[in-house]
Amino acid sequence: MRRFDYSAPMSLREAGEILAAAPDSRPLAGGTDLLIQMKERGRRVPRVVALRRIPELRALTANGSLDIGAMVTCGEVAWSKAVHSGWPILTDSADLVGSIQVRNRATIAGNLCNAAPSADVSPSLIALGATAHIVGPFGERSVPLDQFFRGPGQTVLAKGEILARISAARPGAGTGGAYVRHVPRREMDIAVVGVAVQLKLASDGRTVQDARVVLSAVAPTPIRSAVAEKALIGSALGAEALARAGDGAAADARPISDVRSSADYRRELLKVYTRRVAQLAYERARSNAG
Numbered sequence: 001m002r003r004f005d006y007s008a009p010m011s012l013r014e015a016g017e018i019l020a021a022a023p024d025s026r027p028l029a030g031g032t033d034l035l036i037q038m039k040e041r042g043r044r045v046p047r048v049v050a051l052r053r054i055p056e057l058r059a060l061t062a063n064g065s066l067d068i069g070a071m072v073t074c075g076e077v078a079w080s081k082a083v084h085s086g087w088p089i090l091t092d093s094a095d096l097v098g099s100i101q102v103r104n105r106a107t108i109a110g111n112l113c114n115a116a117p118s119a120d121v122s123p124s125l126i127a128l129g130a131t132a133h134i135v136g137p138f139g140e141r142s143v144p145l146d147q148f149f150r151g152p153g154q155t156v157l158a159k160g161e162i163l164a165r166i167s168a169a170r171p172g173a174g175t176g177g178a179y180v181r182h183v184p185r186r187e188m189d190i191a192v193v194g195v196a197v198q199l200k201l202a203s204d205g206r207t208v209q210d211a212r213v214v215l216s217a218v219a220p221t222p223i224r225s226a227v228a229e230k231a232l233i234g235s236a237l238g239a240e241a242l243a244r245a246g247d248g249a250a251a252d253a254r255p256i257s258d259v260r261s262s263a264d265y266r267r268e269l270l271k272v273y274t275r276r277v278a279q280l281a282y283e284r285a286r287s288n289a290g
């Protein structure tokens, strides 16, 4: 591992100033991506700026709405009863990240900022309509999470900008969501495909009024499938609607072939997983219909 300088500022402002002034510097959260890239893949980072001493980044609020500070770990989210009761789709995602040890270090924000196409947290947060709140040298800005990703390892964050927190409204009664990924191994593996579905039912308690379907590991960034969403909306999730949703997700995907799967196999998996996850989200919405 190459030598690097280390700063641990106590405010967001100071962190932003250090990052903006030092070329190629990077924020450090849990380090489960960054330190491995530096140690094993030769990534050159002359200065890391640890975010761990900035108090406001540690807050997790899950009551009327969800607010996740940048240093909140996947474990804190996965094991929060309040998150599970209001945003179960996010529990599904956070609980899948690595092992217990990894989840104790890995942050939700780091998972987003690392921008791996196969990351497990981003699909669920996009399906929830979450917002990224960014602080930087030119002030603060908020970006809908479905516009946050630019490509593998790339986000809209500019030099000196820090993702300070992520927020999402409470979906409420008559809604349900789920995230499921396909991995050859049960644990400690990377998604071959991942599907997040968030549904809202109409007042009859059975017709889908709104749907968000988000796919991971099948494009350079997590993507929404407009065709799958259209197939689900207005249906009571019969076999025909589910089949059209699965086919729609496969059609909207832009998978590659790599060591873990061929593109064709990923498309086939998407058909199965989109149906399966939509069904699970629907069951959760029905039981939440009040």
Ligand SMILES: Cc1cc2nc3c(=O)[nH]c(=O)nc-3n(C[C@H](O)[C@H](O)[C@H](O)COP(=O)(O)OP(=O)(O)OC[C@H]3O[C@@H](n4cnc5c(N)ncnc54)[C@H](O)[C@@H]3O)c2cc1C
Pocket: 026, 027, 028, 029, 030, 031, 032, 033, 034, 035, 036, 051, 070, 074, 096, 097, 098, 099, 102, 105, 106, 107, 108, 109, 110, 111, 112, 113, 114, 118, 119, 120, 121, 157, 161, 162, 163, 164, 188, 189, 190
């Ligand atoms: C053994 C192992 C298993 C894993 N399994 C999974 C898995 O199953 N699913 C999965 O999705 N991931 C998995 N990961 C990847 C990893 O744990 C996650 O991506 C993690 O959430 C990253 O968070 P972190 O806090 O460790 O980020 P870091 O490594 O500290 O940072 C990641 C990147 O984001 C930047 N960054 C971090 N925080 C901010 C911020 N607030 N603002 C701006 N930039 C920031 C850093 O500069 C860096 O470029 C695994 C990793 C390991 C080592």
